[in-house]
Amino acid sequence: MTKFIYSDTYKVSLGEKHRFPMEKYRLLRESLIENAIVCKSQLEESKPIEVEHLYLAHDQEYVDQIINLSLERKEARKIGLPLTNEMVIRTMASIGASVRASELALEYGVSAALSSGTHHAHYDSGEGYCFFNDFAVISRLNRDKKVLIIDLDVHQGNGNASILNEDKNVLIFDMFCAENYPYRKVETHINIPVPKNSEDGLYLELLNKELKTIDVSSFDLILYQAGVDILSHDHLGLLNISHDGVLERDKIIFDLAKKHGVPISFVIGGGYAKNISETVSAYVNTFKAAKNIFKF
Ligand SMILES: [Zn+2]
Numbered sequence: 001m002t003k004f005i006y007s008d009t010y011k012v013s014l015g016e017k018h019r020f021p022m023e024k025y026r027l028l029r030e031s032l033i034e035n036a037i038v039c040k041s042q043l044e045e046s047k048p049i050e051v052e053h054l055y056l057a058h059d060q061e062y063v064d065q066i067i068n069l070s071l072e073r074k075e076a077r078k079i080g081l082p083l084t085n086e087m088v089i090r091t092m093a094s095i096g097a098s099v100r101a102s103e104l105a106l107e108y109g110v111s112a113a114l115s116s117g118t119h120h121a122h123y124d125s126g127e128g129y130c131f132f133n134d135f136a137v138i139s140r141l142n143r144d145k146k147v148l149i150i151d152l153d154v155h156q157g158n159g160n161a162s163i164l165n166e167d168k169n170v171l172i173f174d175m176f177c178a179e180n181y182p183y184r185k186v187e188t189h190i191n192i193p194v195p196k197n198s199e200d201g202l203y204l205e206l207l208n209k210e211l212k213t214i215d216v217s218s219f220d221l222i223l224y225q226a227g228v229d230i231l232s233h234d235h236l237g238l239l240n241i242s243h244d245g246v247l248e249r250d251k252i253i254f255d256l257a258k259k260h261g262v263p264i265s266f267v268i269g270g271g272y273a274k275n276i277s278e279t280v281s282a283y284v285n286t287f288k289a290a291k292n293i294f295k296f
Pocket residue numbers: 153154155227229269270271
């Protein structure tokens with residue numbers, strides 16, 4: 001039976017003033033149990049990623065500077081999270097969660113990390129709350145496989161593009177809000193900017209239309225960044241998608257994987273609603289959509 005990987009037990013405190021909603025990870029884990037979407041035995045605590053695996057996608061010096069806490073202050077500030085020992089361990093556990101989920105997906109058809117989707121991390125720099133890039137590491141660990149990355153977070157996956165654009169075994173499908181961060185996008189294989197304030201109708205129509213251009217059955221693994229910062233309630237996202245719209249989006253992606261028999265591993269990505277319960281319930285819906293289709 002498949003399992004789902006969490007890393008929130010690696011404690012890190014940001015202080016009350018920080019706007020990153022660190023609590024959402026634990027709340028998601030608890031909500032999944034409370035809503036009987038997964039049982040406790042289906043949850044597995046992640047292990048921190050091996051440093052050698054980070055080197056597959058990142059500059060060795062950059063990785064070492066993060067781990068030794070010696071990254072220049074200006075570079076560290078771009079990431080937006082404090083560079084502390086507990087943060088490094090948590091970050092490595094989060095990348096480890098995503099990697100482990102991809103292994104389970106290859107074995108059982110589906111899995112997920114209750115975290116991750118760090119698509120703004122580049123080869124030798126981090127930004128936008130991302131130190132290291134999970135999908136880049138997974139893609140490099142699976143060079144013998146064809147990997148389809150579907151990134152539906154409201155923010156463009158500039159790090160995925162900058163690291164993986166030239167990798168022959170990877171196809172990136174990235175749909176994001178045109179007016180959102182990052183303000184300098186890194187164009188990728190299938191690049192779909194959506195105008196701000198777009199609502200469910202336009203968004204879902206565009207998604208369905210663009211997905212048709214992909215020969216999905218030719219892939220061995222789908223990595224899905226299911227960020228819920230496309231929600232109209234989101235504090236950082238500029239799209240206007242309803243909870244039903246997000247649920248429909250997830251259903252479309254899971255149906256696609258199921259129909260073509262391609263293993264799918266998903267990560268929760270961004271979510272910054274002012275009321276954290278909006279974000280958490282959207283994440284729970286993503287797991288519900290997956291459960292309906294994969295019957296785990
Ligand atoms: Zn985002």
